[in-house]
Amino acid sequence: MSNQVTIFDTTLRDGTQGEGISLSVEDKLKIAQKLDEFGVHYIEGGWPGSNNKDIEFFQQVKALKLKHAKITAFGSTRRKDIPPEEDVNLNKILESGVSVATIFGKSWDFHVHKAIQTTLEENLAMISDSVAYLKKNGLEVIYDAEHFFDGYKNNPEYALQTIKAAADAGADWVVLCDTNGGSLPEEVTQIVGHVVQVLDTPVGIHAHNDCELAVANSLAAVQAGARQVQGTMNGFGERCGNANLCSIIPNLQLKLKYTCVKPEQLSQLTLMARYVSEIANVHMPLNQPFVGSAAFAHKGGIHVSAILRHSKTYEHIAPELVGNKQRVLVSELAGQSNLVFKAQELGLDLDLQNEETKRIIQDIKELEHQGYQFEGADASLELLLRKASGEKVEVFEVDSFKIAVEKHKDDANVRSEAIVKLLVNQQEIYTVAEGNGPVNALDNALRKALVDFFPDIEQMYLSDYKVRVIDEKDTTAAKVRVLVETSDSQNSWSTVGVSENVIEASWNALVDSLTYALIGKSAVSRKEHVVERAGLLNH
Template structure:
């Protein structure tokens, strides 16, 4: 039995039906290129008969030089009592100029009666006529049996009759769809095996995630004989989403020895997952399996002590196989092993047995107790470790800052900051305005340092988060500020904590700029290029 599995991505069509997911034509074209590079076999571009955006996509996608993927256009079977050559939906698929069509039809007799409001016989004719019409026009046809598993459980003879009609009409693939996402893995296994025994055409699985079983059901179907998996990147999709290809692919390939894409392409998985989330403007859950930032993160001291001896002790695969990386978090739960690992990772010579190491561990735990969180602020942690090991030069010293915030009745709020620094023994005063007090401080600080460190113009703040730590204290509560900064090569995060949000922001800003300035000497372009190729650089 062949161990090859075909991957069909429907992020651009089914994925965009998820709440809060919207992709422009430009976004869809960029994602198409990424999916093609990753080795996806089919990319469902959209429904050309439904909206102008999809029509434009199919027009422009022809100009892309794809190496692996076939673009498919989606649509339904013909309308009832309408000849296929007169059906606007089928004509739109032909007009899209694709070589492959994916059409769906009804497998559940309940839907035939209630949704289509037609007879069971007419539904069979609709399936046959539509598949045959597209085949006669030279297209490869993938037939999706909508609600197949619900239909099979209600009326197995009729559900099987619908896909037999698609096979008779010449469908190249028949996909069994768990459209409501309510089928359990053992049911998937039994039904797929029965279908396999009754049809000769290749079959596939299209699973939804309403019971958190989209991935499990896809794997069960493959083990029962399905050879195509339909899903989306990061599990995007209507309601609870579709089967997540970022979990389906590595599970099939690394755990069950099926071939989906090449090992080199699999190593781009994390990069692709994060790229798609970025274009969709969606935050990826840190604990998403395989591709999340916490997928291979270790926090407990006992765990870290073990992975220092062998990563396999607490990692089910090598992270780099899917383009991810191992991370060790330092927090109040950390032991000596966490700091030693982190120091090694940063290239810091750290003696695990001396009293200074133990003091740093205690200092970090004390800071975490005060509200600092270093697992989300690696740059602040690195500054602490380098300072403790005597490796941080004093690039500048802060003497003071002042803020003026003014508001008049007919004018917007004006913020002005004045900073006083000492740089290379010289005192520097600088003032700057901003659209808020934090922005004004940021502008004044960079303006003061620019003449000494011109490279600072390449960095900017990319994210700013404030969290109230003691809600019961209301406006007097302590807050934690996390600042994310970036330049043309790296992204880093710093933290500040105070009962004054301006002071907490100032701490994080100063750490961010200090890290940027001392970090210039640590950038290794060759290493950075290698990490980029492997998909390890998070843009």
């Protein structure tokens, strides 16, 4: 049997049934293009008989120059007691212009009686007639046997009759669906193994994740003989989601030695996953296997000490195989190895035996005890390390700042104004700026004070701002931690500030953010510009 596994992506159809997920036509077209580049074999675009959005998608997707994937339209078998030629849904599939149809039918006798309320014989005819009609019109047909595993466990003889009806009518694939997501891997192995023995048509698997076994069940099905896997990017889908292709594909290809996509395509998996998550406006879990930002992150000092010697000590694969990267986190759990690793990333030389290095570790642990969190604030950590290595990182000196917040009874808006006084190359800079709130006003004033010296600041913007109360029992006197994310046209970086005063915490994070950005520029060009600017100010 071939070791090639066909990947069928249903993010655009089944994935959009997940709570909180909605994709526009433009969103779906963008994702379809990326899926094609990634190397999936089938992209299920939607159900043309159900809504106008999917009809529009099938019209527009024809303009995409897809190199690899086939677009497939989804639908059901014909309705009971209606010939296929008169069935609206089947004809909508034909009208969509696709070359591949994916239709589902009932495999569970309980559903036949209760859901569609017809006879077992009529259900078999519905399956056979629908497949034959689509084949007669020149389409490749993938038959999804809905609730097959539940049907097989309840009435194996009838469940097998349903898929034989599809196969005998010419279906190109028969896909066994664990629609309720309640099957166990050993059940999937046994049932798929039996189906593969009695059916000549190639078999696929479509698993749901209600028992958090969709990935395991998909792998079990392939090992039992299935050669098509249906799933979604990031496991999007109804209820608990569909089988997550971001876990299935690397497990099949790297662990079980099946072929799904090309190695260079697999190395784009992390980008693919994050792209889909971004388009769908859904936060991707940090600890998502293979593609999450924490998938290859190390925090414990003993772990980091080991991976410095060899990454295999605490990594099951090389992160680069799936387009991810190794990360080392620095926290109160960190040892010297964590700091040495981070320093090496920055090209800094920190000696394990150096007393200064040991002092930094203690300082970081003390700061974390006070509420700082450097795991999500790499830029603030880098500033600490650069100071420890003897670098001068103070690009400007803060003399003072002042905030005024004003609300008039006749004005619906609250006005915030910030006054900032800085020293840049011994020149005193005094600025005033307004903002939507006190933090925004401070950010505007700080940038206004520095922009003439550092024009690149105009390309930077505050992309995220988070506040967390560290110890809620202290109520209004509690310390707060502020995380600030700043971006420019190419990069993003995060900084942290902690204080009992949210304004001070925000200010510290903002100062770190701009300091970090500015020390990354050429020291020579910066110095020349500062001198030039100082000369202008003196005239």
